[in-house]
Amino acid sequence: MNERFQVPFGRESLSFSLPEGMTGRLIESQPRPWLPDIHAATRDALARPIGSPPLRDLARPGQRVCLVFTDATRLAQDDIFVPALLAELEAAGIHDRDITLLCGVGMHRPSTPEEKQAKVGARVLERYRVVDHDARNPEMLVDLGTDPSGIPLWVNRIAHEADLVIATGVVEPHQYAGYSGGRKTLAIGAAGEATIEATHGPWMIDHPGTRLGRTHGNLFHQALVESARRAGLSFILNVVQDDHKRPVAVFAGAPQPTFQALVDLARPMYEVPVPRAFDVAVAGVGYPKDENLYQACRAASYLFFAPTPVVRDGGVIIVPAPTPEGAGRGLGEQRFLETMARTADMTSLLADLRRTGYPPGAQRAFIMAKVMEKCAVIVAGTRTPEVVRAAHMTPARDMDEALAVARDLIGRPNLSVAIVPRALLTLPVVREG
Numbered sequence: 247m248n249e250r251f252q253v254p255f256g257r258e259s260l261s262f263s264l265p266e267g268m269t270g271r272l273i274e275s276q277p278r279p280w281l282p283d284i285h286a287a288t289r290d291a292l293a294r295p296i297g298s299p300p301l302r303d304l305a306r307p308g309q310r311v312c313l314v315f316t317d318a319t320r321l322a323q324d325d326i327f328v329p330a331l332l333a334e335l336e337a338a339g340i341h342d343r344d345i346t347l348l349c350g351v352g353m354h355r356p357s358t359p360e361e362k363q364a365k366v367g368a369r370v371l372e373r374y375r376v377v378d379h380d381a382r383n384p385e386m387l388v389d390l391g392t393d394p395s396g397i398p399l400w401v402n403r404i405a406h407e408a409d410l411v412i413a414t415g416v417v418e419p420h421q422y423a424g425y426s427g428g429r430k431t432l433a434i435g436a437a438g439e440a441t442i443e444a445t446h447g448p449w450m451i452d453h454p455g456t457r458l459g460r461t462h463g464n465l466f467h468q469a470l471v472e473s474a475r476r477a478g479l480s481f482i483l484n485v486v487q488d489d490h491k492r493p494v495a496v497f498a499g500a501p502q503p504t505f506q507a508l509v510d511l512a513r514p515m516y517e518v519p520v521p522r523a524f525d526v527a528v529a530g531v532g533y534p535k536d537e538n539l540y541q542a543c544r545a546a547s548y549l550f551f552a553p554t555p556v557v558r559d560g561g562v563i564i565v566p567a568p569t570p571e572g573a574g575r576g577l578g579e580q581r582f583l584e585t586m587a588r589t590a591d592m593t594s595l596l597a598d599l600r601r602t603g604y605p606p607g608a609q610r611a612f613i614m615a616k617v618m619e620k621c622a623v624i625v626a627g628t629r630t631p632e633v634v635r636a637a638h639m640t641p642a643r644d645m646d647e648a649l650a651v652a653r654d655l656i657g658r659p660n661l662s663v664a665i666v667p668r669a670l671l672t673l674p675v676v677r678e679g
Contacts, residue, residue: 251270273520292498295499297499297500311344311410315366317435348405385403387438390406393469400439406477419670432474432479433474459517482498520675525656531545531668531670539625543565549674553675561620578607589638595615599611
C-alpha cells in the first residue's frame with residue numbers, strides 16, 4: 247500500500263498518496279518542546295525581559311501608550327499577549343484613556359469586529375480604544391524621512407505621537423524580512439502606502455539580500471529597523487511557534503535583542519537541510535492563510551525564494567488551498583489579481599513591472615511571476631477555480647488530479663516530490679553539490 251501523506255487544508259487536512267513512479271520525501275521543521283502553559287510563559291517573559299526593564303517599570307503614569315498588534319492573517323497569541331501587556335500598563339499606573347490598541351493591517355483589508363474580538367477579547371474591546379491602521383489615509387500618517395537606502399518611512403501617527411510604543415508579533419521565516427516579528431508589526435503593519443510600496447518594489451524583490459531566513463545584508467530588514475527606531479518602538483512581546491502553530495518560546499523586551507534571541511532559537515527549528523532540489527513540491531498552507539489566493543500562494547513563493555529553490559526549473563508546485571475568499575477582499579489582494587489577469591506571459595509581466603513599478607499588493611503578482619516563469623503552480627481543492635485561472639495558475643479538484651496534471655506538465659511519470667505540510671513554517675535548505 248502506498249504511503250499516505252497529510253497536509254493542512256483550511257481548518258482540517260487532506261490525505262493523499264503519490265501515483266506509481268513518484269517518490270515522496272516529507273520535509274518538516276525540527277521538533278521542539280512546546281509550551282504547555284502559554285499564560286505562564288507570557289508572565290515569565292514579562293517579568294524577565296531582554297535588554298529592558300519590565301514594562302511596568304518602563305511605563306510612567308500620564309504617558310500615552312500605543313500597543314500595535316497583528317491582524318487576522320497572523321495566528322499570534324494576541325488574545326493572551328494583549329491582556330497581559332495591558333495588565334502591566336495598569337500596574338504602572340497608566341489610565342485606560344491613555345492607551346490605544348492599533349491593529350497592524352498594513353495594506354490588508356480592515357479587520358472585522360469578530361476578528362478584533364478574537365484577537366484581543368471582548369473585555370478589551372469594551373474597555374479600550376481599538377482601531378485599524380489605514381495606510382492610505384494621510385491624516386493617519388507621519389513622515390519619518392528616508393532610510394539610508396532611500397526608502398521613504400511613513401508610520402501611523404498614533405504610534406509616533408505616543409510616549410511609549412509596544413508591539414506583538416510572531417517570529418518565523420519571511421520572504422522579504424528574512425524573519426518576521428520584531429519590528430515588522432509596527433514598521434509594515436502600521437506603515438504608510440509609500441513605505442509598503444517601496445519595500446515591496448521590484449528592486450527590493452530582485453535584490454540578492456531579500457531571501458527567506460536572511461537578515462544581514464537585507465535592505466528590507468534594515469528599513470524595518472530604522473522605521474521602528476524613528477517611530478519610537480520600545481518594547482516587544484513575540485512568540486516562536488512550531489509547525490502546528492503551538493508556541494515553543496515567548497520572549498519580551500527591547501526590540502533588537504529580543505528579536506535576535508528568538509531568531510537564534512527559531513533558525514535551527516525552521517531551517518531543514520535537504521539533499522537536492524525536487525521535480526514537484528506539495529506546499530501546505532492551512533488556515534487562515536489559505537482563505538484567499540493572495541495569501542495561499544505564498545507557500546509556492548516561499549519554496550522558490552528559499553536560499554536555493556526547492557523545485558527545479560520546469561517543475562511544479564502544488565498548493566492545497568480552498569481559497570473561499572477568491573483572491574482576497576482587500577485592496578492589495580485585488581491589485582494582485584488585476585495585475586496577474588492582464589498579462590499574457592510571466593516574462594512579459596516581469597519586464598513590464600520592472601519598467602513601470604506597481605502599487606502595494608501588486609508585488610505579489612511580481613513575486614508569483616518570478617516563480618511561474620520557472621515553475622507551474624497548481625491550486626488543489628480550490629472553491630474559486632475561476633480566480634485561480636485568472637491568475638494563470640491551474641485549479642485542480644483534489645490532490646489526485648493535481649498530481650496527474652503535474653505528471654503531464656513535466657512529461658514523465660518518475661518524479662521526485664517534496665511534501666512540505668507547512669511551507670510557510672519550514673525552510674528547506676538544499677545542500678546539493
